[in-house]
Amino acid sequence: MKHAHPATETREDMMDPARAAAFQVALGQPADIGAGAPLPPFFHQLYFWSPHPPEALGRDGHPKVGGLIPDLGLPRRMWAGGRLGFAAPLRAGSPAERRTVVEKAEHKHGRSGPLGFVTLRHEIRQAGEVCLTEWQDLVYRQDPDASAPRPVPPVARTDETESREVGFTSTLLFRYSALTFNGHRIHYDLDYARDVEGYAGLVVHGPLLAQHLMLMAEELVGPLAQFSFRAASPLMHFETATLCRHGTDLWVRGPDGRSVMEANAVPAL
Template identity: 70%
Template sequence: MDTIQIPRITQHDILDPARADAMHVALGVSAGCAIGTPLPPFFHQLYFWDPQVAEQLGRDGHPKVGGLIPDMGLPRRMWAAGRLAFHAPLRAGVAATRTSICESATPKQGRSGPLGFVTLRHDVHQDGQHCLSEWQDLVYREDPDPAAVKPAVIMARTDEEHHEQVSFSSTLLFRYSALTFNGHRIHYDLDYARDVEGYSGLVVHGPLLAQLLMLMAQDQLGPLETFSFRATSPLMHFETATLCRKGRDLWVRGPDGRQCMTAQA
């Protein structure tokens, strides 16, 4: 099918150190970000907000489709995967510019019904330098069918050389939503997550899992040049997960052994 191209959007922001400090606190790591301090990888998610009035929001709390993302008539949104190339560190307290385009928006027919695949590209510049390239792969789909057969669960690897257990409270999910200005109700509105989108609890943000994997990778492997991740199964807020690494392969294992995310640094 034809691919739909969308014009670019440019946003400007000053990368407030206080917001980075707040994210450090939310994640339980030491704060103390000053002007000029290099930001950890993926902390650009804290900036370049796109606030919309209530009338311009969809039922899920996200801005309505039809702007940067075309409307394909599918109500449920999922961040399926992401890729990042780190060209130079972003520095706190310094003005930056993000340019965004929709590289592709393609409807397809899946086994569970119609799907919409969207790829967004973001490029961030600071002081005239290209610091970051990011690709977001989103999937749109129909509302859940209670009678539909659930997809088979993929089991995660168990051969890690390093692992860390992490838990997620509803408070952490709320804080992460607030700091990234993510209005998606599956992360903080339990009734909506359960009764409308068919989840058993609040959904842990895919980017939050990716953020934790990136911080672990940087701590153990050094500064990152590239990072890619793919979500494979949603993780609920009441579940304890295990962050795993072997070499440059990383993954998130659920409490039942299922694979929730894979990544490579």
């Protein structure tokens, strides 16, 4: 079943370089982004905040659905994946505009029950030029059934030519939530994540995993023209992940060998 939805939402931001530099520090990198510098890929997640008063938030800390995103009647939200097209670098300290369109909002029925799928398309402009187009795929689910068997995650590839281990502390998850103004409680409220949504710990943000893969891709294959990623299973804050690359394929492998995220990078010509 498809749902009607508002056409667009537009937000503006000055792309404060201090915010990007703070994120570099959180990642353990030198803070070298100043006004006029090109932002690394996916750093636009730090901008275009959408603050809502407490009464406009849902139980999970996200803004209540029913505005730009229609209410699909399902309480649990996941960022399932996305695709990005990089046309020109975004510059820190320069005004930017993001225009968002709901491309898809529909119900389906999966093996685990009813699901809601929403796709947002964001276009970010600076100086009147579209610098970045992003498709963001969201999935909405029912609350977990404690008596139902746990889904078996897929096994990750092991044919990587480069790999590196990365850990995610609760402090890093908190700082990323703060820098992106993401109130989703599964990333910082352990009791909520465990007792309400059924996770074993705090959940590492999907976009934070994708950020690591994009930085790795840019380092190893050069500037990016396109990047796509898809979440396969959640990663907990107490788990060490392995970032892997083979050619233009990248992925995140969990400590038990499961696939956490799969991605593909298209280098710029």
